[in-house]
Amino acid sequence: MMCTRSSWAARSPALRRSSHDGCTTHTLHPSTRSLPGYHPGGRVEGVGGSIRRGQNTVKLHGYFRSSTSYRLRIALELKGLGYENVPVNLLASEQKGEAFTSRNPFGSVPMLEADGRDRAQSMALLEWLDEAYPDKPLMPSDIEARYTVRELTYAIATELHAPLNLPVLKYLKNEYSQSQEAIDAWYRHWLARTLEPVEARLAQLDTGDFLLDAPGLFETVLLPQVYNARRFKYDVDAHGHIARIEAACLALPAFQHAHPDNQPDNPENSA
Amino acid sequence: MMCTRSSWAARSPALRRSSHDGCTTHTLHPSTRSLPGYHPGGRVEGVGGSIRRGQNTVKLHGYFRSSTSYRLRIALELKGLGYENVPVNLLASEQKGEAFTSRNPFGSVPMLEADGRDRAQSMALLEWLDEAYPDKPLMPSDIEARYTVRELTYAIATELHAPLNLPVLKYLKNEYSQSQEAIDAWYRHWLARTLEPVEARLAQLDTGDFLLDAPGLFETVLLPQVYNARRFKYDVDAHGHIARIEAACLALPAFQHAHPDNQPDNPENSA
Numbered sequence: 001m002m003c004t005r006s007s008w009a010a011r012s013p014a015l016r017r018s019s020h021d022g023c024t025t026h027t028l029h030p031s032t033r034s035l036p037g038y039h040p041g042g043r044v045e046g047v048g049g050s051i052r053r054g055q056n057t058v059k060l061h062g063y064f065r066s067s068t069s070y071r072l073r074i075a076l077e078l079k080g081l082g083y084e085n086v087p088v089n090l091l092a093s094e095q096k097g098e099a100f101t102s103r104n105p106f107g108s109v110p111m112l113e114a115d116g117r118d119r120a121q122s123m124a125l126l127e128w129l130d131e132a133y134p135d136k137p138l139m140p141s142d143i144e145a146r147y148t149v150r151e152l153t154y155a156i157a158t159e160l161h162a163p164l165n166l167p168v169l170k171y172l173k174n175e176y177s178q179s180q181e182a183i184d185a186w187y188r189h190w191l192a193r194t195l196e197p198v199e200a201r202l203a204q205l206d207t208g209d210f211l212l213d214a215p216g217l218f219e220t221v222l223l224p225q226v227y228n229a230r231r232f233k234y235d236v237d238a239h240g241h242i243a244r245i246e247a248a249c250l251a252l253p254a255f256q257h258a259h260p261d262n263q264p265d266n267p268e269n270s271a
Numbered sequence: 272m273m274c275t276r277s278s279w280a281a282r283s284p285a286l287r288r289s290s291h292d293g294c295t296t297h298t299l300h301p302s303t304r305s306l307p308g309y310h311p312g313g314r315v316e317g318v319g320g321s322i323r324r325g326q327n328t329v330k331l332h333g334y335f336r337s338s339t340s341y342r343l344r345i346a347l348e349l350k351g352l353g354y355e356n357v358p359v360n361l362l363a364s365e366q367k368g369e370a371f372t373s374r375n376p377f378g379s380v381p382m383l384e385a386d387g388r389d390r391a392q393s394m395a396l397l398e399w400l401d402e403a404y405p406d407k408p409l410m411p412s413d414i415e416a417r418y419t420v421r422e423l424t425y426a427i428a429t430e431l432h433a434p435l436n437l438p439v440l441k442y443l444k445n446e447y448s449q450s451q452e453a454i455d456a457w458y459r460h461w462l463a464r465t466l467e468p469v470e471a472r473l474a475q476l477d478t479g480d481f482l483l484d485a486p487g488l489f490e491t492v493l494l495p496q497v498y499n500a501r502r503f504k505y506d507v508d509a510h511g512h513i514a515r516i517e518a519a520c521l522a523l524p525a526f527q528h529a530h531p532d533n534q535p536d537n538p539e540n541s542a
Contacts (some may be wrong), residue, residue: 105471106426117415123429124421131414143402144388150395155377157425158394162433171460176447189442200376 058083059113061100063090064263067161067224068122069110073258074220075126079136086113087265090166123157126217138217149211152198153218156225160194164228187232195229195239198222202241209248219249227260329354330384332371334361335534338432338495339393340381344529345491346397350407357384358536361437394428397488409488420482423469424489427496431465435499458503466500466510469493473512480519490520498531 060076060083062069076083088094088109096107104111104120112119115132119125130138139146162168164187172178172186202211211218226246229236237243249255260266331347331354333340347354359365359380367378375382375391383390386403390396401409410417433439435458443449443457473482482489497517500507508514520526531537 101468105468105475106430106465107468119418119422121422121425121429123425124418127421128414128418131417143399146402147390147395147399150398151390151392154392154394154428158392158428159377159433159436162430163439165430167464168434171457172447175457176443176449176453178447182447186442186446193438194377197372197376197378204376 059086060084061086061088061111061113062109063088064260064266066090066109067228068108070224070227070258070260071122071220072110072112072125073263074223074255075129075138075217077254077258078138078215078220079129079133081129081133085264087263089265123154123221126220130217138220140212140216145212148205149216149218152201152211153221155194155198156221160190160225163190164225184232188234191225191229191232191234195225195234195236195242199239199242202245207241207245210245215249215252215255219245219255222246223249223255330357331355332357332359332382332384333380334359335531335537337361337380338499339379341495341498341529341531342393342491343381343383343396344534345494345526346400346409346488348525348529349409349486349491350400350404352400352404356535358534360536394425397491401488409491411483411487416483419476420487420489423472423482424492426465426469427492431461431496434461435496455503459505462496462500462503462505466496466505466507466513470510470513473516478512478516481516486520486523486526490516490526493517494520494526 058076058081060069060072062072062085064087073085088100088111090109094100095104095109100111101107103118106120108120110120110122110125112125119128126138139149169183169187172183173180178186205211210216222242223246226236226242236246250259256262261268263269329347329352331340331343333343333356335358344356359371359382361380365371366375366380371382372378374389377391379391381391381393381396383396390399397409410420440454440458443454444451449457476482481487493513494517497507497513507517521530527533532539534540
């Protein structure tokens with residue numbers, strides 16, 4: 001996780017490739033300081049207390065192809081929050097090392113280092129971000145509309161993500177000796193099982209370019225899953241509403257900046 | 272899903288067996304009326320608008336052993352919200368019939384019929400309940416404490432639930448021809464993979480009988496998973512903090528009322 005800092009002119013509306021030195025910094029708040037809070041291996045201080053925000057550099061520990069890291073990148077971009085990108089090499093199992101698990105016992109990315117605390121679990125992170133940084137909200141304020149967003153978002157996050165996640169796919173290969181073809185069938189089976197009802201609900205809601213007026217929590221969670229679906233040759237275009245939302249999002253700089261293709265730890269960017 | 276109504280003296284502190292006629296009604300608000308809102312197969316009206324609440328009977332469409340239905344039962348009990356229990360027989364695939372999927376395209380339980388709308392996806396439902404019915408909150412108001420609750424809750428809901436859910440287990444058996452022994456090993460593997468870090472985080476937080484001062488969202492999601500873990504002979508007691516929280520919850524009437532053993536559609540209750 002060696003990391004040098006470089007500035008990224010990421011706030012311009014046009015897509016810019018991030019720097020290729022393995023670390024990207026785009027900090028809205030240039031003053032950093034020693035922060036209260038979390039001590040690896042020890043107690044979490046300040047749980048239940050107030051937080052100090054807006055004065056420190058947010059660090060996103062993630063991996064370019066991790067769909068949950070991709071969620072966080074989208075959310076931070078949509079909210080206009082600067083962050084430092086700290087790549088964690090999942091292929092080298094860096095997330096399972098003691099240096100990482102003492103800070104995040106789940107041994108998973110993303111981990112967000114912000115306001116003096118290390119935070120894990122992408123859905124908890126997204127909900128926290130929207131509460132702690134209420135500007136440019138990921139969800140509307142109306143309770144019914146929030147339910148509409150969360151129903152579809154959590155369908156993807158709770159039903160679909162885990163069966164398609166790398167540890168499960170590895171188990172199928174290593175413990176059950178399944179072929180790549182059988183694993184691909186598994187992958188597409190669960191995609192269909194959740195994306196079909198998501199599409200049906202979007203049709204009931206008669207959605208346009210986005211679930212609501214602008215991209216938010218749902219699009220933040222949908223797009224990484226659709227990216228994976230296309231990698232596995234799933235016919236995303238069979239779902240008209242989902243494909244339209246995907247296209248509308250990919251036209252936006254926030255989603256372009258967050259895309260796996262444009263991350264410094266994507267090997268294709270180190271050529 | 273035939274259902275007759277009977278009253279249930281469920282608000283008493285002592286555990287009462289629910290009635291055995293296949294349907295339990297405990298209604299806080301006796302007046303029901305025609306409600307605006309959801310039209311199966313059509314548009315959802317009122318999305319983004321205000322809701323009318325507190326005047327209609329909430330109906331929980333669920334299954335006694337479904338862990339996500341169990342979550343909803345606990346939440347409704349903790350919040351003191353009366354509801355009518357409408358059993359959906361998953362073994363007879365009732366949730367996949369047109370009558371059900373036209374209302375809930377996910378074809379899943381729980382489905383909550385409340386305030387003129389059919390709602391699915393248990394985590395979206397729990398978040399909605401806490402926003403729409405803010406009395407007896409499932410989460411504290413402090414943003415940092417809410418993150419603490421959600422990190423552990425969503426670890427279980429997003430990493431652990433899906434790989435252990437019935438459709439996945441059926442796939443392993445039917446498509447991959449795995450033995451029950453191999454499926455049991457899978458089950459315990461994913462339990463350990465999430466419950467171990469949950470236990471580690473609880474130890475860092477030095478928790479007592481509950482994650483915070485009283486049971487809430489975390490316990491609502493934890494207890495059904497622990498119930499399943501014990502059914503699969505997983506050594507829950509190896510996790511001291513989790514086992515202590517389990518015991519403290521099971522001593523409370525809300526958790527007892529919600530328990531699968533005490534549901535009218537549990538076949539053991541129809542003897």
